[in-house]
Amino acid sequence: xxxxxxxxxxxxxxxxxxxxxxxxxxxxxxxxxxxxxxxxxxxxxxxxxxxxxxxxxxxxxxxxxxxxxxxxxxxxxxxxxxxxxxxxxxxxxxxxxxxxxxxxxxxxxxxxxxxxxxxxxxxxxxxxxxxxxxxxxxxxxxxxxxxxxxxxxxxxxxxxxxxxxxxxxxxxxxxxxxxxxxxxxxxxxxxxxxxxxxxxxxxxxxxxxxxxxxxxxxxxxxxxxxxxxxxxxxxxxxxxxxxxxxxxx
Numbered sequence: 001x002x003x004x005x006x007x008x009x010x011x012x013x014x015x016x017x018x019x020x021x022x023x024x025x026x027x028x029x030x031x032x033x034x035x036x037x038x039x040x041x042x043x044x045x046x047x048x049x050x051x052x053x054x055x056x057x058x059x060x061x062x063x064x065x066x067x068x069x070x071x072x073x074x075x076x077x078x079x080x081x082x083x084x085x086x087x088x089x090x091x092x093x094x095x096x097x098x099x100x101x102x103x104x105x106x107x108x109x110x111x112x113x114x115x116x117x118x119x120x121x122x123x124x125x126x127x128x129x130x131x132x133x134x135x136x137x138x139x140x141x142x143x144x145x146x147x148x149x150x151x152x153x154x155x156x157x158x159x160x161x162x163x164x165x166x167x168x169x170x171x172x173x174x175x176x177x178x179x180x181x182x183x184x185x186x187x188x189x190x191x192x193x194x195x196x197x198x199x200x201x202x203x204x205x206x207x208x209x210x211x212x213x214x215x216x217x218x219x220x221x222x223x224x225x226x227x228x229x230x231x232x233x234x235x236x237x238x239x240x241x242x243x244x245x246x247x248x249x
Contacts (some may be wrong), residue, residue: 024147024209028241032061032186034099034127038106038215039143053160057178060162061164063158063159063162063164067123091199091204091205097213107147107148107149107234107237108237108238108240108241109148109241110148110238110241112124113131114133116206117169118156118180119145119164119234119235120242122180122184122187122195123173123187123191123235123239124242125195125197125210125220126184126188126193126195126196127193127195127239127242127243127245127246128188128190128246129193129196130196131196131197131198132181132195132196132197132198133198133199133200134197134198134200135200135202135203135204135207136200136201136202136203136204136207137203137207137209138179138199139179139180139181139184139197139199140181140209140210141179141180141203141207141208141209142172142178142179142210143177143178143211143212144172144173144176144211144212144213145156145171145172145176145177145178145231145234146170146171146172146173146176146213146227147227147228147229147234147237148231149228150227150229151170152173153225153228154170154218154222154225157166157222157224157225158222161222163221166221168217168218168221169213169214170213170214170215170218171212171213171215172212172231173212173213173214173215173227174212175227175228175230175231175233176227176231177212177231178231183235184197186231186232186235187235187239190235190239191239192234215227
């Protein structure tokens with residue numbers, strides 16, 4: 001795992017220091033043996049500038065990672081030298097300060113809130129007897145869910161064998177998909193408690209009724225990778241993690 005952490009950290013630094021046109025269909029793979037670099041004399045560089053210049057000469061691949069409901073400003077907007085926004089608008093027109101976004105995906109440590117990370121927030125509401133609000137679509141809107149372990153496993157597989165110019169939409173796929181009503185039933189089975197919820201007839205702006213990822217491209221490019229943690233096991237781990245947090249509180 002230390003190797004994986006180092007690879008991911010390097011990828012993020014490369015993303016912050018380099019502009020990548022993700023939607024540019026013409027991307028040329030780097031040659032197997034990089035051509036020699038001829039240094040052009042110039043003014044003396046500060047120590048930090050020298051490090052950046054050396055890094056640019058050594059970079060072979062740039063991996064740009066972006067999560068659902070995340071922008072450049074969320075992930076990198078406050079990095080040194082980044083020209084990122086410092087405030088944003090909510091769906092009701094309010095202005096809020098932007099902070100570094102936590103990098104969390106479904107799993108035992110997922111810290112969900114009402115409008116993001118619905119599995120964790122749903123379980124938290126269930127265990128605390130708190131009201132969970134369902135926004136529109138009669139609670140039948142479908143999302144796929146991927147455990148953070150399988151996200152990390154795919155990143156590691158890519159880091160071991162990068163493919164230039166490829167874009168992957170990583171998610172849980174159809175087998176790991178569920179509606180909010182189905183998630184209620186799974187959570188109730190593990191907690192033994194009925195889900196307290198109310199229904200708001202208006203769906204969230206921009207929300208879609210059914211979405212799950214097509215994983216065929218990832219499986220074709222990286223045959224050793226696949227989803228290993230089921231939806232039910234993911235929810236079970238979230239339940240146990242919230243119980244442990246409540247016991248420590």
